[in-house]
Amino acid sequence: xxxxxxxxxxxxxxxxxxxxxxxxxxxxxxxxxxxxxxxxxxxxxxxxxxxxxxxxxxxxxxxxxxxxxxxxxxxxxxxxxxxxxxxxxxxxxxxxxxxxxxxxxxxxxxxxxxxxxxxxxxxxxxxxxxxxxxxxxxxxxxxxxxxxxxxxxxxxxxxxxxxxxxxxxxxxxxxxxxxxxxxxxxxxxxxxxxxxxxxxxxxxxxxxxxxxxxxxxxxxxxx
Numbered sequence: 001x002x003x004x005x006x007x008x009x010x011x012x013x014x015x016x017x018x019x020x021x022x023x024x025x026x027x028x029x030x031x032x033x034x035x036x037x038x039x040x041x042x043x044x045x046x047x048x049x050x051x052x053x054x055x056x057x058x059x060x061x062x063x064x065x066x067x068x069x070x071x072x073x074x075x076x077x078x079x080x081x082x083x084x085x086x087x088x089x090x091x092x093x094x095x096x097x098x099x100x101x102x103x104x105x106x107x108x109x110x111x112x113x114x115x116x117x118x119x120x121x122x123x124x125x126x127x128x129x130x131x132x133x134x135x136x137x138x139x140x141x142x143x144x145x146x147x148x149x150x151x152x153x154x155x156x157x158x159x160x161x162x163x164x165x166x167x168x169x170x171x172x173x174x175x176x177x178x179x180x181x182x183x184x185x186x187x188x189x190x191x192x193x194x195x196x197x198x199x200x201x202x203x204x205x206x207x208x209x210x211x212x213x214x215x216x217x218x219x220x221x222x223x
Contacts, residue, residue, distance in 0.1 A: 002057075003020075015100070017058055018043070019105075020057045022051045022056065026108050031105070032057055033116070033119030033122045034115075037071065037073070037074065041198065058101050060100060062097045066085055070085070099126075102130060119139075123141065134222055135220075136157070140166075142171075144171075154221070155221045158182060159185050160185070163191045
């Protein structure tokens with residue numbers, strides 16, 4: 001269903017990515033932002049699922065500035081390698097590359113964004129700083145608490161796992177306290193990465209519910 005693409009950022013940098021389009025005319029577009037594991041099979045699958053729902057979905061390879069076409073699985077060794085990409089994240093560069101993805105699908109219609117893990121934080125930052133978005137969804141973004149003073153410019157939905165050892169509930173409460181304008185959902189018993197069926201932390205009931213809420217949110221705001 002999908003295919004690899006090349007995007008060009010505002011500074012001229014060319015990055016890769018993945019795009020999936022629906023069989024018929026797309027009803028809107030959604031930018032999908034990766035975890036620290038690159039535009040891997042999980043992220044491509046998210047794009048494919050969104051395409052089946054009628055959206056044009058594009059996932060920019062936001063690590064291409066560091067290592068071209070980096071992709072990883074979820075074994076302990078792979079996790080350790082992937083973490084090096086976020087030891088000192090270049091948020092400005094990742095947002096430039098995210099903006100390039102937004103620009104690439106703006107001709108389709110309204111554009112939303114959804115991100116996972118690191119991508120959840122990027123999606124939130126995009127909602128506060130980038131142009132061309134109509135809605136944003138973030139899954140378990142650990143840096144969102146640091147950005148919570150920044151007000152999103154579009155309707156925003158955030159998903160967190162109750163048992164996420166990397167994002168304590170105290171952080172979620174801080175975000176809630178600062179951002180009453182953001183919808184926040186917490187999933188009982190769910191750990192970090194609960195949406196990804198390739199992870200040991202996958203939680204199907206939480207994943208299914210969060211996906212239903214995400215699709216409903218986009219259906220409401222991408223008109």
